[in-house]
Amino acid sequence: MPADIPLMKEPDAHARPPAATGELIRFEKVTKRFGDHTVLDELDFSVEAGRHVTLIGPSGSGKTTILRLLMTLDQPDEGTITVGGQRLFPAGEKQVGEIRKNIGMVFQQFNLFPNMKVLRNVTEAPVTVLRLSRDEAEQRARELLDLVGLGDHLDKYPSQLSGGQQQRVAIARALAMRPQVLLLDEVTSALDPELVAGVLDVLRDIARSTDITMLCVTHEMSFARDISDRVLMFDSGHVVEAGAPEKIFNDPEHTRTREFLSAVL
Numbered sequence: 001m002p003a004d005i006p007l008m009k010e011p012d013a014h015a016r017p018p019a020a021t022g023e024l025i026r027f028e029k030v031t032k033r034f035g036d037h038t039v040l041d042e043l044d045f046s047v048e049a050g051r052h053v054t055l056i057g058p059s060g061s062g063k064t065t066i067l068r069l070l071m072t073l074d075q076p077d078e079g080t081i082t083v084g085g086q087r088l089f090p091a092g093e094k095q096v097g098e099i100r101k102n103i104g105m106v107f108q109q110f111n112l113f114p115n116m117k118v119l120r121n122v123t124e125a126p127v128t129v130l131r132l133s134r135d136e137a138e139q140r141a142r143e144l145l146d147l148v149g150l151g152d153h154l155d156k157y158p159s160q161l162s163g164g165q166q167q168r169v170a171i172a173r174a175l176a177m178r179p180q181v182l183l184l185d186e187v188t189s190a191l192d193p194e195l196v197a198g199v200l201d202v203l204r205d206i207a208r209s210t211d212i213t214m215l216c217v218t219h220e221m222s223f224a225r226d227i228s229d230r231v232l233m234f235d236s237g238h239v240v241e242a243g244a245p246e247k248i249f250n251d252p253e254h255t256r257t258r259e260f261l262s263a264v265l
Ligand SMILES: Nc1ncnc2c1ncn2[C@@H]1O[C@H](COP(=O)(O)OP(=O)(O)OP(=O)(O)O)[C@@H](O)[C@H]1O
Pocket: 034, 039, 057, 058, 059, 060, 061, 062, 063, 064, 065, 066
């Protein structure tokens, strides 16, 4: 871990208390096609509140598509998706807005606002979307930027930071909305290898010390093993195997899981 990443603070500073319990996300017979290519084929799975679930599987198996559906960046062709018992499709704009406020996402690309300094990148959405006062948003942002080891970089522009630092700003920005769910899509793929560990360490801390629900797509198998309560192995639009990380990584049952893991481990 880089020396500038501090120890975790009080968990409640970073997640939305009180924790929800029971099932939070449900996909029921969800089908998604692009043209005549069926990417998700009557997909069923659910995620319990507070759990950390990792999606693994070959390239093109539909993992990112699942996260994009949850962010309402795409729509399913068939089936239902619910978050906290509320249907995402069809849903009114207001309802989708409410659900989306509760879901933070960190992408492979950091997508920071290039013309805003670090602090402003993190306060912008809480001020404009949650209507927090600027003081309150700044206090929250400072805590989170401390958490991700960037307390000394508040006045820099994204272009003055390394890729790993930019990704840590993106993580702080997602958490600043105090979402119940954090979606992580290959968050280290665009980073130089020496910057990967710092970002994964921050996420490990968040996973360990908050009650946030995480749905994570990653090719970093040791990270998946560390943070997951449950691993879902995807292939051809289906979950072919699901289980605890020890089971999936040490004793996979399905041939496709064994083939996939032997190629990536
Ligand atoms: N907007 C789109 N238009 C057409 N095809 C798409 C679109 N988005 C995704 N696809 C296709 O859907 C399939 C699943 O893509 P997706 O990105 O979900 O896979 P993935 O499992 O996340 O892959 P990777 O591990 O490489 O990121 C791929 O074949 C991809 O080419």
